[in-house]
Amino acid sequence: MDFRVRPARTEDKGPLMSFIKDVWGGHDYIPEVWDDWLGDPAGKMFVVEARGVPVGMNHLKFLEDGSAWFEGVRVHPDYRGRGLASMLGENSMRIARDRGVDVFRLTSGSHNKTAHRQIARIKFVEVARFSAYEPSEKMRPRPTIDTINVSVEEFSRTMNQIGQTKEYQLGKGVFWHNWTATSMSPKVVKDLVAESAVWRGGEAIAVVREGGEGSERWEEVCFLGGPEDDALKLVKSLVGRNSRIAKRWVFLPQKSPLIHKLRAEGFVRNFSMILFERRAANG
Ligand SMILES: CC(C)(COP(=O)(O)OP(=O)(O)OC[C@H]1O[C@@H](n2cnc3c(N)ncnc32)[C@H](O)[C@@H]1OP(=O)(O)O)[C@@H](O)C(=O)NCCC(=O)NCCS
Numbered sequence: 001m002d003f004r005v006r007p008a009r010t011e012d013k014g015p016l017m018s019f020i021k022d023v024w025g026g027h028d029y030i031p032e033v034w035d036d037w038l039g040d041p042a043g044k045m046f047v048v049e050a051r052g053v054p055v056g057m058n059h060l061k062f063l064e065d066g067s068a069w070f071e072g073v074r075v076h077p078d079y080r081g082r083g084l085a086s087m088l089g090e091n092s093m094r095i096a097r098d099r100g101v102d103v104f105r106l107t108s109g110s111h112n113k114t115a116h117r118q119i120a121r122i123k124f125v126e127v128a129r130f131s132a133y134e135p136s137e138k139m140r141p142r143p144t145i146d147t148i149n150v151s152v153e154e155f156s157r158t159m160n161q162i163g164q165t166k167e168y169q170l171g172k173g174v175f176w177h178n179w180t181a182t183s184m185s186p187k188v189v190k191d192l193v194a195e196s197a198v199w200r201g202g203e204a205i206a207v208v209r210e211g212g213e214g215s216e217r218w219e220e221v222c223f224l225g226g227p228e229d230d231a232l233k234l235v236k237s238l239v240g241r242n243s244r245i246a247k248r249w250v251f252l253p254q255k256s257p258l259i260h261k262l263r264a265e266g267f268v269r270n271f272s273m274i275l276f277e278r279r280a281a282n283g
Contacts (some may be wrong), residue, residue, distance in 0.1 A: 001050055004085060005091045008045035009039060012054045019076045021044075030072055032172055032214035046085045046091060048075075055079045056257070058088040060095060064191065065183035067103040068096035073115075089122040091244040093280070102280035103183060110272040128172045131273075132249035133259070135239050138268040147237040150198040150205075152190075156189050156200060157205065159189055165225030171253035171273065175223035178211045181275050184223065202230030208238050210245070218247035224258060232261045240269075 013034055020030050043061040047054035056075040063069050072093055075084045093104055106124060108115045150158050162168055163182055165202045174181040175192075182188055192198050192207055199206045204226025213222045218241055224235055241247055249270060252259055 003048050003087060004057075005046055005048045005087055005198045006127075008047045008054075008057060010038065012047050012057070013038075013060055014073070015054050016057055020074050023074060028074075029213050030047075030074060032216075033072070035067035044092075044095060045072075047090055048088055050079060055169050056084045056088060058085075058092060060092040061180070062096075062099070062101065063180070065185050065188050066101065067105055068092070068101045069180050070104060070106040071093065071179070071199050073118075079221065085118045086122050089118075093122075093278070097280055104278045104280070106271045107179065107181060108276065110274055116274070117278050122278070124278040126274050127277045128170065129254040129272060129273045130171060130251050130275065131254070131259075132187055132251055132270045133262050133267040134270045135248055135250075136268070138238060139236075139266065144201070145173055146201045146234060147234060149196055150193050150200050154200075155190055155193055155230045158193065158200065158205060159186055159252070161188065161203060162223075162225065165205065167225030167253055167256050167258065171223075172277075174275065175207050176251040177209050177220060177222050178213065199234060201234030201237065203227050204234045206231075206234050206238055210242070216274070217245050218249065219245045220273075221248075221250040224250055225250060225256075228257055228261050231258050231267065235262070235266070260262065 013237050017031055020028055037043060037059050043059055045057065053087050056079065058070065058074060059072040061069040061071065070089065073088060086095050096104060106119065108119060110129065110199045130254040151167055197207050199208060206221055207223040209220050209222050211218050221235060221239065224231055235250055239250065250262065250267065
């Protein structure tokens with residue numbers, strides 16, 4: 001059978017959602033974001049069609065750090081195992097390369113072995129693992145005078161501090177926001193500082209942002225790094241500031257010494273994800 005990859009169109013939504021509604025027991029986030037993705041000029045969405053009917057999709061996003069982010073790969077159950085996800089991936093890599101992008105990244109839940117095999121097939125390699133830790137419901141923010149919202153004047157010092165943390169090194173220098181990992185390049189950190197998302201307590205640094213999809217909202221400590229005691233104090237003073245938001249996550253890379261500190265304070269691991277990367281120069 002002939003399969004063809006092409007840009008997504010409004011009328012693809014119906015046929016795609018007819019099977020996506022059942023992915024992950026009906027908890028897939030794609031129905032919430034499809035309209036936004038279709039209209040987003042910073043990204044591109046593709047479908048693969050069989051006899052003129054869309055049976056798979058993916059989304060490609062160009063990030064501020066200069067990398068391309070691959071997400072939302074879905075293939076109809078009747079068409080899996082025939083290389084369609086790989087066709088969509090290869091197409092996105094070609095589009096990104098044409099734009100001069102040579103770093104491609106994606107994430108996948110740590111248990112999704114089927115996806116990992118497909119990801120390996122298109123030569124992406126695991127570069128880091130992260131988990132999201134949730135505070136106990138009882139936890140209330142404990143503001144301290146040491147918690148400082150980093151100002152533009154403190155940018156250079158802050159950039160240095162971030163680079164020296166174990167979490168920066170273990171986590172390949174990325175922060176998480178809305179399921180997307182972005183490198184903390186000087187330009188990216190400057191923008192985060194300008195939007196008042198960067199906090200310091202002693203020698204520790206945190207990036208805090210509100211995330212969401214559709215009508216759902218959550219609070220993310222997108223990055224946390226630094227000496228254990230400073231980092232713990234900092235995160236405890238920041239988490240839960242917006243009492244209207246019930247979901248709160250702190251992202252930490254595997255092997256971070258902060259994990260046991262957070263656990264001892266009642267934080268619980270909610271989910272884990274793997275960051276995969278491919279560099280165009282690798283062939
Ligand atoms: C993961 C997913 C996108 C793969 O799509 P696909 O079109 O079947 O993948 P491809 O055919 O391009 O890749 C084939 C490889 O993946 C593996 N694979 C794919 N589907 C498989 C299945 N049902 N059982 C076992 N292995 C499978 C195989 O190793 C295969 O390699 P092979 O051809 O050498 O045997 C698809 O299973 C899917 O939509 N799953 C639900 C949503 C999801 O998990 N998305 C990914 C989120 S990161």
